Amino acid sequence: MSEEKAKTQGAVQTTGHAWDGDLQEFNNPLPAWWLWAFYGTVLFAVVYWIFYPAWPVGTGYTTGVMNDVTFVDSDGKKMTTHWNTRALLLKEMQEGEEAQLTRKYLDRIDKAGFAEILGDAELMAFTRSYAKGVFGDNCAPCHGAGGTGVIGLFPNLADDDWLWGGTPQDIHQTITHGRYGFMPAFGEALSDQQIDDVADYVLSLSGHDVDGAAAARGQQVFQTEVGGCYYCHTHAATGLKSQGSANLTDRIWTIADVPGARTAEARHAAVRRVIEKGVQRRMPAWSDRLDPAQIKLLTVYVHELGGGQ
Amino acid sequence: MIKHESIETNAGLLIILTMIVISIGGLVEIVPLFYINTTVEKVEGVRPYSPLELRGRDIYQREGCYLCHSQMIRPFRDEWLRYGHYSLAAESKYDHPFQWGSKRTGPDLARVGGKYSNEWHVAHLLNPRSVVPQSIMPNYPWLLETDLDYSDIAERMRALKKTGVPYSETQEEYDRNVAEFGAEVADKLDILNAEENLMKQALDNDYDGQRSRVTEMDALVAYLQVLGTMVDFSKYNEGYFTEFR
Numbered sequence: 001m002s003e004e005k006a007k008t009q010g011a012v013q014t015t016g017h018a019w020d021g022d023l024q025e026f027n028n029p030l031p032a033w034w035l036w037a038f039y040g041t042v043l044f045a046v047v048y049w050i051f052y053p054a055w056p057v058g059t060g061y062t063t064g065v066m067n068d069v070t071f072v073d074s075d076g077k078k079m080t081t082h083w084n085t086r087a088l089l090l091k092e093m094q095e096g097e098e099a100q101l102t103r104k105y106l107d108r109i110d111k112a113g114f115a116e117i118l119g120d121a122e123l124m125a126f127t128r129s130y131a132k133g134v135f136g137d138n139c140a141p142c143h144g145a146g147g148t149g150v151i152g153l154f155p156n157l158a159d160d161d162w163l164w165g166g167t168p169q170d171i172h173q174t175i176t177h178g179r180y181g182f183m184p185a186f187g188e189a190l191s192d193q194q195i196d197d198v199a200d201y202v203l204s205l206s207g208h209d210v211d212g213a214a215a216a217r218g219q220q221v222f223q224t225e226v227g228g229c230y231y232c233h234t235h236a237a238t239g240l241k242s243q244g245s246a247n248l249t250d251r252i253w254t255i256a257d258v259p260g261a262r263t264a265e266a267r268h269a270a271v272r273r274v275i276e277k278g279v280q281r282r283m284p285a286w287s288d289r290l291d292p293a294q295i296k297l298l299t300v301y302v303h304e305l306g307g308g309q
Numbered sequence: 310m311i312k313h314e315s316i317e318t319n320a321g322l323l324i325i326l327t328m329i330v331i332s333i334g335g336l337v338e339i340v341p342l343f344y345i346n347t348t349v350e351k352v353e354g355v356r357p358y359s360p361l362e363l364r365g366r367d368i369y370q371r372e373g374c375y376l377c378h379s380q381m382i383r384p385f386r387d388e389w390l391r392y393g394h395y396s397l398a399a400e401s402k403y404d405h406p407f408q409w410g411s412k413r414t415g416p417d418l419a420r421v422g423g424k425y426s427n428e429w430h431v432a433h434l435l436n437p438r439s440v441v442p443q444s445i446m447p448n449y450p451w452l453l454e455t456d457l458d459y460s461d462i463a464e465r466m467r468a469l470k471k472t473g474v475p476y477s478e479t480q481e482e483y484d485r486n487v488a489e490f491g492a493e494v495a496d497k498l499d500i501l502n503a504e505e506n507l508m509k510q511a512l513d514n515d516y517d518g519q520r521s522r523v524t525e526m527d528a529l530v531a532y533l534q535v536l537g538t539m540v541d542f543s544k545y546n547e548g549y550f551t552e553f554r
Contacts, residue, residue: 017314056341073548084554089384089395090547096386137391141441142429150440153432282426288543289393289424 052083102130106293114168117300124300131301134294138286147305151257153281158305161252163244166306170241172299178285181244185278186227194221198229199271203258205237205249208267255279347553350399354539356490357403357474358532359497360462360507365532367465368525369408372449377414380407380536393420394542397550405472415446420537427516430530452526453517462503476500 015025030038049055052064067083071090081087093099105126109117117123136145143149147157155163163181164174186195194217200210201218221227223235230237232245239247246254253259256274261267286295316323342348358366369375382388384395396419401407425433429440434452437444466476477483478500486495497506508523510531517526 017317056345059344059346061341061345071548071551074546075548077548079548079551081551081554084551085384086395086554087551089386089389090551092386093389099386133390138424141425141433144442153428153440280428282428284423284426 105130106297109296110293114172114296114300114303117296118168118303124304127297127300128304131294131297134290134298135301138290139298147302149254151253151260152255155254156252156306157302159252160306161247161250161254162241162306163239163246163254165241166303168299168303171302172295174283175290175295175298175302176285176287179244179283181279181281181283183232183245183274183279185276187276187278190221190227190275194218194227195272195275196268198222198227199268199275202237202248202271202275203267206251208258209264210268348398349402350397350550350553352397352399352540352545354541355399355402356494356539357469357476357498358535359510360459360466360503361510361528362532362535363465363469364457364459364462364507364525365528365530368452368529369532374418375408375410376412377446378416378418379410379413380417380419381409381411382417382419388417392417393537396537397540398553400537400540403469403474405469405474418533418536422534422536422538427514427530427534428518430533431517431526434526434529452529453519453524455525457511457523457525457528459504459507459523462507463500466500466503470500 013027015027017025049062050065051067053061054064055062063082068080069083069087069091070078070080071087072094073079073090079087105123109123109127112120112123117127135143135147139147142154143157144154149156149158160166162170164170164179190198197214197218198221199218200214201216201222204210204215204218222229222233222237224230232243233239233248237248239245251259256270258267258270261270286298290298311322316326357363380396380401382392382394382396389395396409400419401409431453433440433446434449436448436450437446466474467478470476470478475482475486475489476498477486477495483495483499486498489495490498496502497510499506511523511527512520514531515527516530516534517524
């Protein structure tokens with residue numbers, strides 16, 4: 001092998017330089033295919049200069065020839081401009097195969113009422129696949145990929161319990177304008193004893209075993225001006241849709257981590273903490289970020305996730 | 310004529326000539342952008358960062374968020390559908406250095422402002438997995454524990470002013486800002502009131518949920534919440550932006 005190499009190397013010319021007396025440099029010409037490919041790219045560049053925007057000239061640049069892009073602008077007018085990525089994007093959003101297919105469905109969704117969409121198997125199949133992506137990009141970071149939420153922070157959308165109402169109209173309102181869930185902190189307004197009592201009362205509403213005497217005292221706090229809880233949660237404690245106040249009579253919890261509590265003390269502490277610290281949670285408004293058809297699709301999607309009303 | 314051999318045997322000359330050849334490539338691409346009229350779109354609303362947002366931006370850079378996050382939505386359909394309107398050059402005209410980037414281990418953040426609540430950002434930065442179980446973003450717990458150091462905020466603004474960001478120090482500069490951005494924004498850009506403005510914005514908005522303190526979390530969330538929100542795209546015809554290309 002090395003012998004053969006030495007033989008062929010002997011035939012190659014050197015550049016004629018010598019360093020340190022005997023260090024020489026071979027002069028191996030490039031293979032012909034490589035050289036021609038290189039000339040080809042140079043030629044390509046020249047052709048590119050003619051047909052695409054390329055050379056700066058003063059305060060503008062050469063825009064190229066025969067590369068017009070036509071699209072419809074926001075006022076519905078046809079516009080034609082030289083090749084550029086922004087115009088191409090608009091054109092693709094309007095005429096692209098994918099875009100047109102989606103548009104066809106979105107237009108139908110735009111015109112249809114909620115009942116109509118929910119009753120149409122084809123539209124529902126589209127909704128499930130399209131809205132899943134929109135939900136993943138925008139809603140999942142808070143509500144979780146499956147909509148199950150994070151207790152205490154972001155409500156579960158996959159159950160059939162709703163703070164702000166579960167009809168398509170309610171959900172649509174929630175997504176479009178956002179919501180602000182607010183409950184005042186009672187740590188200052190009520191004594192420790194009162195908070196303990198009312199926590200027991202709240203737990204008794206959903207059938208938990210509590211100290212009966214404490215719950216009775218708590219009922220006084222809840223149902224009178226002392227605590228004024230009934231004002232938002234109603235006397236029946238089932239919550240008010242207009243306030244987004246939780247239903248306290250079921251076993252579904254959105255803030256207090258009662259299901260995660262192993263012992264009666266931990267359950268009590270979880271409810272106590274909510275009453276003491278209050279709640280401030282914000283659901284962002286999406287009307288600026290998503291278009292009306294997307295919001296409608298999400299409404300249907302969320303409605304279906306949670307077995308809406 | 311310089312001989313091949315004299316270049317190869319003279320390292321200093323070789324370095325200088327190499328640099329000249331390489332910079333021609335860069336200059337040919339970059340310099341015309343300063344002269345072409347349509348490089349930066351003419352849009353309303355883009356303003357320099359307020360002092361608090363500016364500190365947030367510094368923390369963003371210090372923590373290396375840009376190593377995983379770009380801030381540049383490219384004009385492609387899939388990006389538009391996921392992130393919103395493509396980024397305009399005008400939107401980063403006061404960014405020095407800009408945060409465009411191309412490394413997307415995490416999502417693009419160019420329009421993350423207003424997308425989530427402050428509480429979400431705080432929970433997410435403390436421990437991303439508390440809200441996004443499959444996240445691989447690191448925890449940044451110290452942001453909430455560290456009080457924001459804003460003693461040198463005026464110096465930071467002065468440094469940016471040298472690069473052309475219109476923060477004001479004299480009455481004349483202030484008046485110019487009032488004319489360009491309106492009085493409310495011009496007040497925030499005033500270097501002489503930087504500390505008060507910073508405190509006020511942090512206390513008014515309480516980004517980190519700790520009313521009594523101004524932490525690095527306040528600054529970073531204030532910065533994240535302003536990203537991509539300055540231009541009101543509903544005011545513009547999409548055709549308008551194609552004229553700048």
